[in-house]
Each structure stands twice: as C-alpha cells, then as structure tokens.
Amino acid sequence: MKSLHLFLRFAIVGGLILLLLVPLMLIRGVITDRSEYREEAFRRVAESRAGTQQLVGPVRVVPWIERTTVVVVDKAGKSSNEVQITQGHWLQMPRQLSVDGRLAPDLRSVGLFKVPVYSWQGHIAADFAADDYPVREGRSYGTPYLAIGLSDVRGLVGTPDLRVNGAPLRLQPGVGMADALGRGLHAEVAGFADARGGTLAASRIELDLQVDGSRSLAVVPVGDDNRIALRSRWPHPSFAGAFLPNERRVDAQGFEARWTVSSLASDAQPQLRAGDPSTQAVEVSLVDPVDVYTQADRASKYGVLFVLLTFVGFLLFELIRQLRIHPLQYLMVGLALAIFFLLLISLSEHIAFWQAYLVSALACIGLQAVYLANVLGHWKRGMGFALMLTVLYGALYGLLVSENNALLMGSLLLFGILALVMWVTRRVDWYALGMGAPPALPADTAPRSPG
Numbered sequence: 455m456k457s458l459h460l461f462l463r464f465a466i467v468g469g470l471i472l473l474l475l476v477p478l479m480l481i482r483g484v485i486t487d488r489s490e491y492r493e494e495a496f497r498r499v500a501e502s503r504a505g506t507q508q509l510v511g512p513v514r515v516v517p518w519i520e521r522t523t524v525v526v527v528d529k530a531g532k533s534s535n536e537v538q539i540t541q542g543h544w545l546q547m548p549r550q551l552s553v554d555g556r557l558a559p560d561l562r563s564v565g566l567f568k569v570p571v572y573s574w575q576g577h578i579a580a581d582f583a584a585d586d587y588p589v590r591e592g593r594s595y596g597t598p599y600l601a602i603g604l605s606d607v608r609g610l611v612g613t614p615d616l617r618v619n620g621a622p623l624r625l626q627p628g629v630g631m632a633d634a635l636g637r638g639l640h641a642e643v644a645g646f647a648d649a650r651g652g653t654l655a656a657s658r659i660e661l662d663l664q665v666d667g668s669r670s671l672a673v674v675p676v677g678d679d680n681r682i683a684l685r686s687r688w689p690h691p692s693f694a695g696a697f698l699p700n701e702r703r704v705d706a707q708g709f710e711a712r713w714t715v716s717s718l719a720s721d722a723q724p725q726l727r728a729g730d731p732s733t734q735a736v737e738v739s740l741v742d743p744v745d746v747y748t749q750a751d752r753a754s755k756y757g758v759l760f761v762l763l764t765f766v767g768f769l770l771f772e773l774i775r776q777l778r779i780h781p782l783q784y785l786m787v788g789l790a791l792a793i794f795f796l797l798l799i800s801l802s803e804h805i806a807f808w809q810a811y812l813v814s815a816l817a818c819i820g821l822q823a824v825y826l827a828n829v830l831g832h833w834k835r836g837m838g839f840a841l842m843l844t845v846l847y848g849a850l851y852g853l854l855v856s857e858n859n860a861l862l863m864g865s866l867l868l869f870g871i872l873a874l875v876m877w878v879t880r881r882v883d884w885y886a887l888g889m890g891a892p893p894a895l896p897a898d899t900a901p902r903s904p905g
Contacts, residue, residue: 463772466781467765471758474788478757481795485754488799489747495564499668503562503571503609507667508735509553510603510635510674512580512659513726516544516587517596517630543630544587544595546654547723548580551677557686559740562668566803570740571668572686573611580659580677587654598654599642603635603674606667614663618643635726670694670739674722675715685710688740695737696720711738746802746810749854754795756850761788763846763871767839770878771830783829787822794818794847808851815847 500506520540527533555576561568587595600618604610607627616623618641625639643657665671672695673682687708693699697720699711713736717723725733764787772779794814801810819840827836849867856863 464769467769467784470781470784470788471761471765473785474761474792475758477789477792478754478761478795481757481792481799482751482754484796485747485751485799488803489751491565492567492747495567496569496669498564499562499569499571500606503668504606504666505609505668506605506670506672507574507609507665508603508605508636508672508674509576509578509665510638510726510733511676512548512578512600512602512661513635513676514546514582514585514598514654515601515630515640516546516598516654518542518544518593519596520590520593522592545727546582546585546587547717547726548659548677549583549679550579550581551675551680552579553577553673553680553682553684555684557671557684557688557738557740559686559688568742569668570688570742571666572671572688572740574665574667574671576661576663576665578659578661578663582654582657582659584656585654597642599630599640600659601629601635601638601640602661603629603638604665605636607637607639609666611664611666614639614661616641617660619657670737672735672737674726674733674735675713675717675720676722676726678717680713680715680717680720682713682715682736683711684738686738686740690741692739692741693737694739696734697736699736709738746799746807749807750795750799750802753798753850753854756853757792757795759868760791760794760846760850764788764791764839764843766875767842770875771835779829786825787829790818790821790825811847811851811854815844815851819843819847 518541520542522538522540523535524538525533526536553576555574557572557574559570559572562571563569600616600623602625614625616625623641623643625641628640629635629638630640671684673684675682675697685708689704689706689708691704691709691711693702693711697713697715700714702711703709715736720734722733722735765784768779768784768787794817797814797817798810801813804810805813822843823836823840825836826839827833830836830839849863853863853867
C-alpha cells in the first residue's frame with residue numbers, strides 16, 4: 455500500500471508538471487504576439503516612410519524590336535507568311551562601379567516599439583567602356599538609356615544629381631524594359647550611341663542622391679570591378695548578403711565597411727541579364743543589439759526545467775525529511791515560476807533587458823522564499839530553496855548573454871544538476887521509503903552500537 459502511495463505521489467507531481475505546460479505555452483504565445491506586433495511596427499514605418507532599400511546599377515540599356523517572317527500552315531494545308539514581333543533589350547554593365555556614402559541613423563517610435571531607419575547620402579560613379587551591341591537582320595534598336603534600380607523610390611529625398619561625362623541629365627521614373635531591376639529611375643541618353651549606330655560610346659556616370667530607408671541597405675555589384683564603401687554612426691551593424699566586407703571597423707562611434715567584388719566572383723551580371731530579380735548583393739542592416747523578444751523566448755524554453763528542478767527538490771524534502779506538501783502548494787510554486795517569464799517580457803519593453811531580468815528574478819525569488827518558509831516548516835529551508843532559485847536564474851542569464859556558448863553551458867548545467875541529485879540520493883533506500891520506513895542513512899553517519 456505504501457509503494458502505491460509513493461507511485462501516486464510521483465504521478466501527481468508529473469501531472470502537475472504537465473499541467474504547468476499550459477501557462478508556460480500561453481506565455482510563449484504572448485512573447486510571439488509581441489514580436490509580431492513589433493514586425494507590424496516595422497511594416498507601418500515602411501508603408502509611411504520607406505522600406506528596406508536595394509540599389510542596382512547603373513546599367514546601360516538598349517531596347518530592340520525584332521521582326522521575323524515565319525511560314526504558317528493552316529488546317530487546310532495552305533501556307534502563308536506571318537511577321538512575328540519580339541521585344542527585348544541589350545544590357546551593358548559598367549566596367550568599374552564605385553558606391554560610397556554615409557548612413558545617418560535614426561529611430562521611429564510606433565507605440566512601445568522603436569524602428570531603426572536611416573538616410574543614405576550616396577555617391578555613385580560608373581565607368582562604361584565602348585560596346586558593340588549585336589546587329590541582326592530584322593532587328594531595330596531604340597534610344598539607349600541609363601537605368602538605376604531602387605526597391606522603394608518613395609525613399610528618394612529631393613532630386614538626384616545625375617551627370618554623364620560631366621553634363622547634367624534629368625532622371626525619369628521607371629526602369630523601362632529592364633524589369634529585372636525592379637523599380638527605379640532612368641534617363642534617355644541618345645549620345646551613348648555614335649554615328650555608326652551600332653556602338654555605345656565610352657562614358658562616365660556620376661550620381662549623387664539621398665535615399666531614406668529602414669533596417670537595411672543592399673547594393674548589387676553589377677560592375678566588372680566593384681568598390682563599395684558604407685559608414686554610419688550606428689554601432690551595431692549586421693553584415694549580410696552574398697559578400698562580407700573585405701575591411702571593416704565597428705566600435706562605439708559607429709562602423710565603416712568596404713567591399714571589393716569582381717564580376718568573376720559574382721553572379722549578379724548573368725542574373726540580371728536572365729531577368730532574375732533575386733541577384734547577389736552586399737547588405738548592411740541596422741539591428742538592435744538586444745532583441746528582448748528573442749531573449750525572452752529563449753528564456754521561456756527553460757521554464758519546464760525550472761519547474762522540474764523545483765519539484766524534484768520538493769520531492770526530496772517530502773520523502774527524505776518526511777514533510778507533507780500538498781499538490782496545490784506544488785501548483786502555486788510552479789505558477790510563481792511561470793509568472794517570471796511574463797514579468798520579464800512586460801518589463802523589458804520599458805527598461806533595459808538586464809534590469810527587467812533582475813527585477814523579475816528578485817520579485818519571484820522573494821515571493822518563493824516567504825511562501826516556502828511556511829510550506830517547508832522553517833525559514834532556513836525557505837532560504838535554501840531561494841538560494842537554489844538564485845543560482846538557477848543566474849545560470850539562465852549566463853546562457854542568454856553567452857549565445858555562442860549557450861549549448862555548452864546548458865549541457866554542463868544539466869549534467870551538474872543531475873550529478874548533484876544523484877549524489878544527494880545515493881544512500882536513499884527507495885524500497886524502505888515505499889514501505890513507509892525512514893530512509894537509510896549513509897554508512898559513515900549511521901549510529902554505532904555500544905561497545
């Protein structure tokens with residue numbers, strides 16, 4: 455009968471742990487919802503200001519129309535000539551492309567959320583070599599033009615300053631037939647073609663522009679030789695895209711990065727010619743160094759471990775010290791452990807993450823210490839459990855701030871806890887506990903018989 459009682463005790467505690475998964479999952483749902491609200495704030499800023507920006511070009515485009523005569527046979531077997539018209543364009547990439555500029559960062563507030571935005575003062579210089587575009591029978595070419603792709607043209611501030619061989623030229627909206635560039639600007643330049651009509655003359659393009667955007671800026675290396683330099687006062691950049699910087703400096707004053715990309719190492723040119731808009735690019739993002747929602751989500755994943763370890767400690771006290779702890783008291787302690795994660799996410803939206811973590815941990819540890827002092831029958835036992843929780847919260851914070859070593863630290867923590875539980879219970883006679891007898895004492899502490 456005592457063995458059945460012990461089994462039921464373990465079953466009840468296991469059921470309570472499963473029951474506490476419900477509030478823990480609800481809290482994780484709250485964290486996910488808050489993260490989605492933040493993404494909605496990003497979208498609202500992008501809709502009202504400008505979104506992420508990607509610069510493509512400049513490239514020279516020559517539109518063409520080709521008329522081909524084909525023989526068509528109808529159902530009656532009669533043949534006739536039919537003229538088919540095909541449209542296309544010839545793209546020429548710059549021999550050398552230089553992109554330089556400074557990103558002036560700022561923050562836009564949407565409710566509780568702050569969205570990083572920037573204003574890019576860019577200078578672009580492109581050198582084009584003379585180029586013979588193919589001459590085919592039946593193909594006629596239109597007026598050549600210069601095309602510059604920009605993913606969100608709403609971000610343009612003022613009128614860009616375009617110069618071709620030193621002469622100013624006015625830009626117009628759209629990229630013409632070069633649909634692989636997405637949205638952007640173009641300028642017709644009849645002077646690109648010389649008197650022979652089949653050759654694009656060498657030219658130098660210079661463009662100064664100011665572009666507003668949010669979160670990230672990408673530049674597609676369309677030239678044969680590409681040199682890209684970006685700098686900003688934002689101290690927390692994230693470099694992404696197909697190429698990492700060849701040189702970079704990141705400190706409290708901001709960052710500066712340089713890329714040198716050859717067409718031999720990039721697929722950008724063949725991708726553009728094939729009409730593929732997902733071209734390779736270099737990219738820099740202005741990121742929040744402390745993503746409170748990601749850290750809170752990672753912390754909540756350890757909630758079950760907190761509950762499990764606390765309940766294991768309760769069981770040891772209950773069985774070895776012959777204490778009686780009601781299942782409702784187990785449940786109250788588990789709920790107090792779960793509420794920590796809700797406090798953490800709510801406070802971290804208003805104060806720094808480490809401050810929110812400290813306040814939440816102190817509040818929960820203090821509550822547990824006062825409650826457990828009465829549950830366990832002595833204030834020293836309550837303080838002992840509070841000390842155990844302090845160690846657990848400290849270890850969890852170490853896992854959160856050391857992302858690169860989180861797996862190693864977590865594995866060592868679990869191994870250490872398991873080793874401690876096995877050491878404490880190594881002398882326990884579980885059969886004696888099941889029969890209701892007091893647990894066996896270690897050999898070195900057992901009372902000796904007289905004499």
